[in-house]
Amino acid sequence: MLRLFVSLYLLLIISIGAINTLSEKLWQSLNNAPSSQLIAIEQVASSLALTLNSQNVRLLSKRLELAITPQDSNDVALLSWQEQALMQREAVITIDEHDEIYAYVQPESQLYLIGPFYQETQSNIVKPLIFLISYLCLAGIIALWVWPLWRDLKSLQRASDHFSQGGQALPIPVNKRSTIAPVLTTFNTMTAQISRHIDEQRQLTNAVSHEIRTPLSRLKFTFAMLDKEHVPQLPCMRQDVVELERLVDEMLNYGRLESQHDNLHIEDVNISELATHLIDKLTRHHQVNVTRNITENIICRCDGHLIERALQNYITNALRYAQSQVTVTITQTTNRVIFHVEDDGHGIKESQRDLVFQAFTRLDKSRNKDNGGFGLGLAIVKRITQWHKGECSVDSSALNGAKFSLIIPKHLL
Structure with missing residues (x-):
């Protein structure tokens, strides 16, 4: 900080002195020259x-x-x-x-x-012109001084944005003469440590999830042996094992999804056709009435598989908690594609809306676990949205239930 202050202070003093001297000599030469x-x-x-x-x-x-x-x-x-x-x-x-x-x-x-x-009025223009040139020279000198600092801060911003959206930690090249070299070095060290801890946690989660499958299979085999003995607690025990298996599957799917960020398959996708086929598939065996308000021929440059996965989680969530009505609305603007999925369920309290997109969050503890899931579906939606540089949110619906929104750019760079 001291180095930054001293260098800027000396630069301003020398620059202002030099500009004042040159402008004064210029003014004197213009005044002394016979017009x-x-x-x-x-x-x-x-x-x-x-x-x-x-x-x-x-x-x-x-x-x-x-x-x-x-x-x-x-x-x-x-x-x-x-x-x-x-x-x-x-x-x-x-x-x-x-x-x-x-x-x-x-x-x-x-x-x-x-x-x-x-x-003549010409001399009245010369003085303001000299002032203007002096200020422009001072601005140019300051810009030259600020440029390396701005460049390093821009690199830091890009790396921070990339890392905050779930990307891998990209080390920032550090110039030893940079005024923020210690900051860049600390940032590189911090992101490397965080990435290492995340990788270790992910590997541990995947390893544990795989290892749990073996005792679960043994338990299922044991239940099959006990079936003939008519154990009264056997149905509840089977249900618990099935729930554990579902949890393991969701954790493994979530872990596999995390590894796809650096391998996005970006292409032009017809969102209208994708959503129509998805709704047909999801509502085939449901009694809930689904209303579609989908603009035709919406073309978006994105990862179609992941966007379909996010929309599927939205619609599945709405079908799970809707009483009789679900509305799917997909529109577009010049630069964005907007998804809305609404239901006529009980909705979500305003104080809890910031929590629904967190992993393993289930707001209603009294819900049946067969219907409620484990709170990873909306977390997956949030992660996919971040990778597409979009935003997701939840609000109150006109159907008196919840309204989930997803907005992504039409052209992902």
């Missing part, structure tokens, strides 16, 4: 110095539309070279504090003041 207007004024004043006298003062003043007033030489402070020029009947040009141009001439023994002369 065409000054040359013309000097010529007019020199002519008057030769022709002006007490008899034609008023006449010349009227014709030239210039104020020509006699002056007391004792009241006018002139330099020695100016006095000599006047004695030689030359004009002396002066500019006062208001940038008004005057000329002194002394045709005889009388000193005259001619002016003010009409001032």
